[in-house]
Amino acid sequence: MRTLITGIGELTTNVPAGDDRTGTRRDAAVLVEDGLVAWVGDAADADMTADEIVDATGGAVLPGFVDSHSHLVFGGDRAAEFEARMAGERYAAGGIRSTVAATRAAADAELRERLHGFLAEIHAQGTTTVEIKSGYGLDVATEERLVRLAAEVTDEVTFLGAHVVPAEYADRGDAYVDLVVGPMLDACAPHAKWIDVFCETGAFTVAQSRRVLEAGIARGLAPRIHAGQLGPGDGVQLAVELGAASVDHGTFLTDDDVAALAGSDTVLTLLPGVEFSTRQPYPDARRLIDAGVTVALACDTNPGSSFTSSMPFCIAVAVRDMRMTVAEAIWAATAGGAAALRRDDIGVIAEGRRADLVLLDAPTRVHLAYRPGVPLIDRVWKDGVLVAGGGSRAR
Numbered sequence: 172m173r174t175l176i177t178g179i180g181e182l183t184t185n186v187p188a189g190d191d192r193t194g195t196r197r198d199a200a201v202l203v204e205d206g207l208v209a210w211v212g213d214a215a216d217a218d219m220t221a222d223e224i225v226d227a228t229g230g231a232v233l234p235g236f237v238d239s240h241s242h243l244v245f246g247g248d249r250a251a252e253f254e255a256r257m258a259g260e261r262y263a264a265g266g267i268r269s270t271v272a273a274t275r276a277a278a279d280a281e282l283r284e285r286l287h288g289f290l291a292e293i294h295a296q297g298t299t300t301v302e303i304k305s306g307y308g309l310d311v312a313t314e315e316r317l318v319r320l321a322a323e324v325t326d327e328v329t330f331l332g333a334h335v336v337p338a339e340y341a342d343r344g345d346a347y348v349d350l351v352v353g354p355m356l357d358a359c360a361p362h363a364k365w366i367d368v369f370c371e372t373g374a375f376t377v378a379q380s381r382r383v384l385e386a387g388i389a390r391g392l393a394p395r396i397h398a399g400q401l402g403p404g405d406g407v408q409l410a411v412e413l414g415a416a417s418v419d420h421g422t423f424l425t426d427d428d429v430a431a432l433a434g435s436d437t438v439l440t441l442l443p444g445v446e447f448s449t450r451q452p453y454p455d456a457r458r459l460i461d462a463g464v465t466v467a468l469a470c471d472t473n474p475g476s477s478f479t480s481s482m483p484f485c486i487a488v489a490v491r492d493m494r495m496t497v498a499e500a501i502w503a504a505t506a507g508g509a510a511a512l513r514r515d516d517i518g519v520i521a522e523g524r525r526a527d528l529v530l531l532d533a534p535t536r537v538h539l540a541y542r543p544g545v546p547l548i549d550r551v552w553k554d555g556v557l558v559a560g561g562g563s564r565a566r
Contacts, residue, residue: 175221180229206554235299235527237508240469247273299527302327306334318362329365352386366392370406433463444477457494467507487543526555
């Protein structure tokens with residue numbers, strides 16, 4: 172099957188062209204064959220003998236969004252907690268335990284059905300690759316269920332048994348870490364690619380976080396880390412030391428943290444939905460980018476601190492409140508997310524890469540920030556297969 176998408180008014184390839192890191196082309200076309208991009212060029216030069224021809228009628232096309240931080244397998248709801256925060260209560264990590272109770276009580280069928288509902292939701296908003304963390308089980312049996320269910324829908328599965336210390340281990344954090352790096356890791360490692368830990372006041376200390384990450388590395392899992400969400404700490408330094416693929420949150424960073432990230436290949440994944448939902452200060456992405464830090468954007472879809480799965484929303488917030496340009500935000504939500512997952516086959520539109528594409532019902536990517544909240548995603552292809560849309564621009 173060969174599909175030609177032509178009549179593209181603005182094509183974001185993320186293949187650098189001079190000073191343009193987004194590799195923007197005008198009046199362009201993309202040929203897809205066997206799930207991969209086979210050709211990129213001017214619409215005037217396109218091969219019109221393809222099996223299927225999609226006329227973008229001047230719409231913008233960009234790589235599918237890469238959401239490198241989500242928690243999509245969980246039970247329950249925390250709307251009341253959100254309402255309380257909007258009334259002035261401060262966010263704290265302890266709210267996670269209420270989701271743990273609901274998740275433990277949910278059957279696999281219930282969790283699976285909800286997971287597939289979220290996948291349809293994110294596809295409709297342009298996300299084609301998603302990382303999914305565990306972390307709402309916090310016992311061996313439930314954590315294994317969560318990573319196993321996540322592995323049914325994505326290769327990017329993260330074991331996050333060290334999310335918080337569960338109620339039954341209150342005041343026995345080290346004993347809980349023993350469980351995480353022992354029986355829990357044994358059960359979850361076969362289903363996971365990544366190991367993560369919430370290195371934060373109210374969650375895990377730096378020493379405990381090191382134990383968790385080093386145990387995961389020894390089992391063949393690659394490290395990631397939650398750090399700098401609730402206050403400054405040493406999590407960023409630990410991540411860089413261990414070669415973590417990403418540090419996620421980074422709301423509170425010292426100058427030393429920024430310098431360490433800039434001198435490493437560890438990506439800083441910013442999660443603007445969290446600051447929106449918790450009323451914490453937004454990270455200054457301008458400071459980070461100007462310092463040379465590689466930045467990704469992700470949704471952090473979870474029931475407590477960021478119950479959004481909309482990458483367009485996160486892009487708009489990043490542009491409005493984190494001082495990113497539109498081009499920087501789009502890159503961070505595509506190629507930046509791919510870098511946070513150590514992937515070079517996604518987040519870019521180039522020959523031989525996966526045909527993960529988004530067609531906008533808009534003439535330019537700027538509209539994603541310019542028209543916040545408006546459903547601009549017209550069609551979405553993953554591996555060359557239409558997974559969402561078929562709206563007015565597709566012919």
